[in-house]
Amino acid sequence: MLSMLSLFRLENKAPMPYRVWTEKLSSVVRQWYKALADCGRDVTKVRTNMLAKFVHMIYQMELDG
Numbered sequence: 001m002l003s004m005l006s007l008f009r010l011e012n013k014a015p016m017p018y019r020v021w022t023e024k025l026s027s028v029v030r031q032w033y034k035a036l037a038d039c040g041r042d043v044t045k046v047r048t049n050m051l052a053k054f055v056h057m058i059y060q061m062e063l064d065g
Contacts, residue, residue: 039045
């Protein structure tokens with residue numbers, strides 16, 4: 001779970017420029033379709049894998065924080 005300090009830091013950041021946002025969104029969409037192809041179009045398997053990666057990323061942020 002995100003700590004209150006992490007949430008405070010997120011709220012105080014400037015908004016992302018449109019160009020950066022679209023690049024990040026495009027990257028996520030490409031990753032989704034690549035993962036879908038790699039998992040034989042099994043959406044459940046893709047969601048499980050992506051959720052595990054997301055939880056790991058949050059855990060690492062808490063450790064680094």
